[in-house]
Amino acid sequence: MAHPVTATIRAYQMGFGDCFLLSFAYDDASTRHILIDFGSAGIPDKCNFSLDDVAADIKKQCGGALDIVVATHRHKDHINGFATSADGKGPGDVIRSLTPKRVIQPWTEAPDAPEGWTGPDETKSAKAFADHQSSLASMQALAQAVVDRLDRKDGFDPPWPLADRLRFLGEDNVKNLSAVKNLQDMAGDPKNNIYVYHGCQLDLSDILPNVKVHVLGPPTLKQSASIKTFAKSSADYWFKAQRLAKLAASEGVSKSKTSRLFPGLQKADTFRKTRLPTEMRWVADRVDIAEQDQMLGIVTALDSAMNNTSVILLFEVGKKKLLFPGDAQLENWSYALQSDMAALLNDVDLYKVGHHGSLNATPKSVWQRFRKRGKAGTPQRLTTVMSTMAGKHGGRNGAPTEVPRIPLVNELKADSTLFNTQDLQPTELCHTVIVDLR
Structure with a gap:
């Protein structure tokens, strides 16, 4: 042979x-x-x-x-x-x-x-x-929803500096x-x-x-x-020791912030800044920021x-x-x-x-x-x-x-x-x- x-x-x-x-x-x-x-x-x-x-x-x-x-x-x-x-x-x-x-x-x-x-x-x-198969399908549906959100004409206003990373993961x-x-x-x-x-x-x-x-x-x-x-975080990751300690200490807080999927999505769609009085437009900024952070956290989890x-x-x-x-x-x-x-x-x-x-x-x-x-x-x-x-x-x-x-x-x-x-x-x-x- x-x-x-x-x-x-x-x-x-x-x-x-x-x-x-x-x-x-x-x-x-x-x-x-x-x-x-x-x-x-x-x-x-x-x-x-x-x-x-x-x-x-x-x-x-x-x-x-x-x-x-x-x-x-x-x-x-x-x-x-x-x-x-x-x-x-x-x-x-x-x-x-x-x-x-x-x-x-x-x-x-x-x-x-x-x-x-x-x-x-x-x-x-x-x-x-x-x-598990259903979860994989749901993951991909969520990823598609993120991409569709980025493709909308209104997009994020002002443009989000991490939109490219969000699109890549999505x-x-x-x-x-x-x-x-x-x-x-x-x-x-x-x-x-x-x-x-x-x-x-x-x-x-x-x-x-x-x-x-x-x-x-x-x-x-x-x-x-x-x-x-x-x-x-893990001792198996390529972190420096002090950075690993900080991540481990904050991990519980991070988890609590992602207990719901897209919790601010409807607010972000409804309260666009163009529909708000000038003095209230800061609300839309903060809702957009919350939406963007939630979406990034979700697609990062899906990716892993x-x-x-x-x-x-x-x-x-x-x-x-x-x-x-x-x-x-x-x-x-x-x-x-x-x-x-x-x-x-x-x-x-x-x-x-x-x-x-x-x-x-x-x-x-x-x-x-x-x-x-x-x-x-x-x-x-x-x-x-x-x-x-x-x-x-x-x-x-x-x-x-x-x-x-x-x-x-x-x-x-x-x-x-x-x-x-x-x-x-x-x-x-x-x-x-x-x-x-x-």
Whole structure:
């Protein structure tokens, strides 16, 4: 049986998005190709290429045939490249034409799950899966409502300085229906669609001989309900100690402010400043501010909840391990870190940096497990690959939440060989990283 000799990772310049073509070259001269995510919240203005150009390059690099497509979760910046078009020439049409043999997605995407399902390991709960699916649909409906609110002609008056961030988060969580439908049937027979969860058996040996694929996340609701929540602060985040203490002290206050959804929305719609006497227009200002803050809090929560449905895959070939965690945040990671599978992380050789380098998607407890971290010149030094674009997400009002998070980036540079898509030239489609598997 053939054995892989090299793994080539092409990290495409997607701006704030992910697109990785993982290619295993075998000693019998064959190559197997895996596309992990394909989406963008906006290719950098400096670049003169599009999602169509990326799709064309993927087709070229894999010789017109894909073996596996992985869509780690439903966010726009991970799947909108799978969208099709009426003329049949969209980027998703190109990927579909590559006839992947398998499509892998998180268990939350299963389209025909039985009533009461909390994941493929079954449960006694009669409503858990239906409630979770309903929650995801509601999340996307709320995100659409936020985008529609921003699109209204009256908008916010005066213009809100964080409207761009609100739009970015809202649009990222809107249901990408064309991409979702394309992923559901691009592999032909429904049995070729695999919906995975922590610890499930994912046997791809007929497609990837001598490659073990471990699924570290997401957990099912039976395994861990924490994926429905997110922590605003944690010792695992890339905060400075004093900042973490302040956030922990204020967390209870923050929670109390978000107990209702859009509580000021009707007031903001009714009491527009143009309808009020001059001496009362300060009321409209304050209602607008309240509405904007509430909306931002809601879409931020939605964003984190969706990230925690991300698939976490670890490819093991001989003594080499390649880790791709999508946008998994701490709550998704936590179950894996407490399981027997945690030891798999100790000798990772290549790490795809989670969630574009955010403060909570590379938990310190994960990072510290990577024994191959080390200064330049360290034998078999850890390789890290990050797809990101600064200025799109986080950092509100001076908060230390910018993406990519600077202390994390500094650590990646100091203790690994980092390939960052931000460093690519405008004409470069991707970084090409080669890992010797022998």
